[in-house]
Amino acid sequence: MDSAISETGERLPLADTATDGLKIVIVGGFGVGKTTMVRSVSEIRPLSTEETMTQAGIGVDHTRGVQAKTTTTVAFDFGRISLDEQLILYLFGAPGQERFWFLWDSLFSGTLGAVVLVDARRLAESWYAIDRLEHHGTPFIVARNNFGPPKHSLDDVRAALDLDGEVPLVDCDARDRDSSKQVLISLVDHLYTLSKVREGAS
Amino acid sequence: MTRSALDGEDPDRLYTVTGGRSSADDIDLDLVTLIVRESEPSAGMQSEHVKILGITGKPTSVVELSAELALPVSVTKILLADLLATGKVSARHPSSAQAAGRTSDSEFLKKVLVGLRNL
Numbered sequence: 001m002d003s004a005i006s007e008t009g010e011r012l013p014l015a016d017t018a019t020d021g022l023k024i025v026i027v028g029g030f031g032v033g034k035t036t037m038v039r040s041v042s043e044i045r046p047l048s049t050e051e052t053m054t055q056a057g058i059g060v061d062h063t064r065g066v067q068a069k070t071t072t073t074v075a076f077d078f079g080r081i082s083l084d085e086q087l088i089l090y091l092f093g094a095p096g097q098e099r100f101w102f103l104w105d106s107l108f109s110g111t112l113g114a115v116v117l118v119d120a121r122r123l124a125e126s127w128y129a130i131d132r133l134e135h136h137g138t139p140f141i142v143a144r145n146n147f148g149p150p151k152h153s154l155d156d157v158r159a160a161l162d163l164d165g166e167v168p169l170v171d172c173d174a175r176d177r178d179s180s181k182q183v184l185i186s187l188v189d190h191l192y193t194l195s196k197v198r199e200g201a202s
Numbered sequence: 203m204t205r206s207a208l209d210g211e212d213p214d215r216l217y218t219v220t221g222g223r224s225s226a227d228d229i230d231l232d233l234v235t236l237i238v239r240e241s242e243p244s245a246g247m248q249s250e251h252v253k254i255l256g257i258t259g260k261p262t263s264v265v266e267l268s269a270e271l272a273l274p275v276s277v278t279k280i281l282l283a284d285l286l287a288t289g290k291v292s293a294r295h296p297s298s299a300q301a302a303g304r305t306s307d308s309e310f311l312k313k314v315l316v317g318l319r320n321l
Binding site for chain 1: 227232233234235236257259260261262263265266268269270272274275276294296297298307308311312313314315316317318319321
């Protein structure tokens with residue numbers, strides 16, 4: 001497969017002219033292909049890191065009469081695309097689980113938008129992520145990752161996800177660089193349309 | 203000393219690395235803020251600081267530093283705050299941070315589209 005990944009594990013530094021980092025987040029359930037998508041378009045081997053947050057117990061461990069503290073740790077992968085000499089796009093693969101959303105604002109505020117990557121056999125796993133993105137006001141598109149020929153039409157998928165008619169829904173193969181690139185273009189096209197509407201209204 | 207299974211766990215190490223500070227909330231650094239070295243390491247500097255200065259000869263994002271140091275993002279931010287305060291590094295803040303909470307403007311998005319199409 002054709003890709004721009006450095007498999008050696010050596011660091012590929014940015015140009016001195018790099019000034020502006022951007023974020024796009026790929027959200028999805030376990031095994032849906034988030035890391036595969038990051039890997040297929042990233043100019044670096046995907047890296048992974050984690051964030052921890054200690055909070056006065058939310059929901060759990062109140063049984064001992066002490067103010068319980070819970071530490072939430074979430075791990076995430078990321079890759080990078082140098083768009084031009086100044087703009088550097090970072091792609092984050094984020095798990096869709098509940099605890100992750102505690103950290104959404106501290107990690108992903110200011111994100112351009114999100115791609116919800118779905119597996120048509122497990123659509124229910126993405127309901128929560130879609131709900132959360134709507135709640136946070138993060139613009140997003142939905143991409144169906146096909147490991148084989150799709151069994152359902154995109155209209156069926158849209159209906160099953162109860163997706164708003166204005167949210168783009170596209171097919172992709174996350175293993176394929178061009179296909180993943182098209183997904184990102186679809187997202188930014190959508191963001192562009194939204195910005196035009198907003199600018200027209202103001 | 204016998205080492206228990208828990209010795210592999212990190213809280214003490216993280217406590218030591220940050221000098222006991224635990225909050226990165228008020229540090230104005232984004233995951234994608236680019237960090238650039240402004241001066242060479244000096245004698246007696248903490249090893250994590252030396253490591254950061256070793257990497258940031260070229261612009262490096264906060265999240266990449268976190269991955270390279272194998273430290274959580276918040277701990278990395280605390281370490282960077284020290285270096286920023288003493289002028290050892292500088293930060294290039296993302297333009298999107300100023301636009302938080304609303305969609306970016308169309309001229310900016312056009313540049314992103316051109317970049318993606320040229321990949």
